[in-house]
Amino acid sequence: MKKAVFTFILASLVVACSSKKEGNMIVKGQIKGLKKGTLYLQKMKDTALVTVDSIALLGNDTFVLSDNIESPEMYYLTFNGNTNDKRLLFFGEKGEITINDKIEEFGFKPEIKGSKNQEVMDKFQEVDTKFTNQRLDLIKKEFEAKQANNEELIKQVEEDFKKMVRRKFLFTTNFAIANADSEAAPYIALTQLYDANIKLLDTINNSLSDKVKASDYGKRLQKFVDDIKKKEN
Structure with a gap:
């Protein structure tokens, strides 16, 4: 009888330990x-x-x-x-x-x-990877230009870098707006456009659906935009 009781208790413990909520x-x-x-x-x-x-x-x-x-x-x-x-x-x-x-x-x-949001992120990263590669190429060109002490090339690389950053910001903004019903949109804005013009961030923020605005990242983006506006006023 004691053995049967012990076996039952042991089995109960095994089930309790193996089952995870x-x-x-x-x-x-x-x-x-x-x-x-x-x-x-x-x-x-x-x-x-x-x-x-x-x-x-x-x-x-x-x-x-x-x-x-x-x-x-x-x-x-x-x-x-x-x-x-x-x-x-x-x-x-x-x-x-x-x-x-x-x-x-x-x-x-x-x-x-x-994950629908991950699908959106995957599409974004496909293009964002190209911008990352362009950035690395420009860094290499700048290093080589400085080694050669080529002031003209250094200025050209700096201009190309600024143009690349503008293209990336515009692409990111348009992508986020096109996916305004996805929580990935405010996440992308917060992680990729934190140093962009407030107008771009505000445009994305205003385009978000009510569902996304009520999400965690939606609330964070709203606070981020509000904080920047307070500092600028």
């Missing part, structure tokens, strides 16, 4: 080549990166993580909670999100499905 956002997938390690689901809270869920992977490269999310926001998948090593950034939202990647290229070209 799932949030309204489920993140699952596979990291090919991952033999062991702890995978963390993290997000920014104020200015700190906090862990909301984690899973130890021992010989199994599939994972399931979750969190209760009120408004779409950026999340990190990291190993050992260290974003300086390898990290994967994705736009989290309610529902089921599937992420597949490889351990060797973790975070560089992940396959992410189930």
Whole structure:
């Protein structure tokens, strides 16, 4: 009888320990080549990166993580909670999100499905990568021009850089406006146009749908715009 009771208690403990309360956002997938390690689901809270869920992977490269999310926001998948090593950034939202990647290229070209905001970010990053490459090319040209002490070329590179920045700002503004019903729009404005003309930020802010304005990033953009206007007055 005692043995039966002990077995029942043990079984109950196993069930209690193995069952994890799932949030309204489920993140699952596979990291090919991952033999062991702890995978963390993290997000920014104020200015700190906090862990909301984690899973130890021992010989199994599939994972399931979750969190209760009120408004779409950026999340990190990291190993050992260290974003300086390898990290994967994705736009989290309610529902089921599937992420597949490889351990060797973790975070560089992940396959992410189930997040509409991530789809918007992917489209933005396709073009933004071209601007990043242009910036790197101009930095190289400027370095070479300074080495050669070529003042004319240095001035030309500076002008080309200004033109590139203007093109990037205009593209980013138009992209955010075109996706004004996505929480990715205010996020893009906050991370890409923080040093742009207030008119561009204000234009994006005014174009946002009511749903997006009420989101976390929508509220942050409104506050950011309001703070700049106060300083300028």
